[in-house]
Amino acid sequence: SAVISQKPSRDICQRGTSLTIQCQVDSQVTMMFWYRQQPGQSLTLIATANQGSEATYESGFVIDKFPISRPNLTFSTLTVSNMSPEDSSIYLCSVEEQLNTEAFFGQGTRLTVV
Amino acid sequence: GQQLNQSPQSMFIQEGEDVSMNCTSSSIFNTWLWYKQDPGEGPVLLIALYKAGELTSNGRLTAQFGITRKDSFLNISASIPSDVGIYFCAGQRAGNNRKLIWGLGTSLAVNP
Numbered sequence: 001s002a003v004i005s006q007k008p009s010r011d012i013c014q015r016g017t018s019l020t021i022q023c024q025v026d027s028q029v030t031m032m033f034w035y036r037q038q039p040g041q042s043l044t045l046i047a048t049a050n051q052g053s054e055a056t057y058e059s060g061f062v063i064d065k066f067p068i069s070r071p072n073l074t075f076s077t078l079t080v081s082n083m084s085p086e087d088s089s090i091y092l093c094s095v096e097e098q099l100n101t102e103a104f105f106g107q108g109t110r111l112t113v114v
Numbered sequence: 115g116q117q118l119n120q121s122p123q124s125m126f127i128q129e130g131e132d133v134s135m136n137c138t139s140s141s142i143f144n145t146w147l148w149y150k151q152d153p154g155e156g157p158v159l160l161i162a163l164y165k166a167g168e169l170t171s172n173g174r175l176t177a178q179f180g181i182t183r184k185d186s187f188l189n190i191s192a193s194i195p196s197d198v199g200i201y202f203c204a205g206q207r208a209g210n211n212r213k214l215i216w217g218l219g220t221s222l223a224v225n226p
Contacts, residue, residue, distance in 0.1 A: 042216045092156050102147060105156035
């Protein structure tokens with residue numbers, strides 16, 4: 001399976017600031033996704049990162065708050081903008097190597113907003 | 115958003131015991147996936163199921179894709195301390211809407 005590296009692994013940020021999370025895969029993958037996992041909760045899909053075009057956002061998530069880039073088949077970024085304490089979560093990058101295959105996850109970015 | 119019904123929510127067992135957890139849905143899925151998440155890590159795929167009735171093993175883990183395509187279970191035999199973690203099921207439909215639908219997780223604690 002693809003090896004997925006997320007940076008940073010954790011961060012503590014001031015409210016009102018923005019943080020960009022990077023996801024690097026060691027091979028080209030078809031699909032890349034961003035999830036949020038709030039403390040003690042299950043995973044919630046934020047958006048599908050589309051190569052060379054705007055991401056597809058799920059209900060409740062908007063581009064202004066969570067801008068996403070995917071310039072190629074191995075890299076994507078998620079920015080958490082104008083952060084508030086409610087944004088404190090684990091953010092996870094996920095990939096599917098080919099269509100209709102299993103999803104694999106990075107180790108996650110643990111974000112704390114103070 | 116939609117979530118799967120995963121049970122039990124938590125389990126506390128003795129080392130060596132067998133464990134069973136399951137997920138149910140009101141709708142049909144084409145794929146069932148089982149993941150384990152350790153603290154501070156992302157979910158790790160344990161077993162993937164693609165066909166109704168399919169029974170698949172991965173070491174001490176066994177999972178089945180329900181005949182109705184609306185449920186799946188995961189069994190862990192002879193549990194060991196490193197089985198501790200949170201287990202998630204996820205279902206995926208066919209077609210264009212391939213978003214994974216997640217269970218709420220089963221937290222497993224193993225007493226050595």
